[in-house]
Amino acid sequence: MANVSMTVNGRSVSGQCEDRMLLVQFIRENLGLTGTHVGCDTSQCGACVVHVDGKAVKSCTMLAAQADGSDVTTIEGLASGGELHPVQAAFREHHGLQCGFCTPGMIMSAVDMISRHGGQLDEKTVRAELEGNICRCTGYHNIVKAVLDAASKMGDGAKVAAE
Structure with a gap:
């Protein structure tokens, strides 16, 4: 068993988990945050992306x-004060x-991408960077x-806000 402590969505959490427990399982099962989805268990679909220390991670x-x-x-944890994050909106x-x-x-993934590129995104870049996220409904x-x-x-304020 491993003891883990982390800040999740601005709240300190700690607990015990099996040494082999995945972060997605800890988030869903131990913390009850079910918005992060498990799609493939092989890092192919991107449904489980969260930010760890400000970077997108499957x-x-x-x-x-x-x-x-x-x-x-x-x-x-993206929405703030009852307002959707601009990407959610x-x-x-x-x-x-x-x-x-x-x-x-x-x-x-999009929030991470915008924080790295700011307002300097084009369609080709967005499509390339979202390659690791699969939409089964083909809503790309x-x-x-x-x-x-x-x-x-x-805009470029996204870079400043992420730093």
Whole structure:
């Protein structure tokens, strides 16, 4: 058994888990935060993307014990003060979700992408960087529109906010 302590969505949490427990399992099973989805268990689909210390990570590829001492943000931690994060709002506005299964991972990947590129994104870059996220409903066109819109609204201020 491993003792783990981390900050998840701004809240300190700690607990015990099996040494081999994945971060996605810890988040869902131990913390009850079910917005992070388990899609493939092989890091192929991107449904499990969370931010660990400010960087997008497929949480099915990381042990919970590896996140000990880290700052973790899940989809539940993006909204602030009852307001959707700009990327969440853009996905809603541009119908960037269909069944919704891939949406949390897509949004977390998009937030990371925008924090790295700021408002300097184009369609080709967005499509290339979202390659690791699979939408089974094939809603990529609206997802790309949503990411580009959010990036343009957030601008280069996104880089500053992420640092």
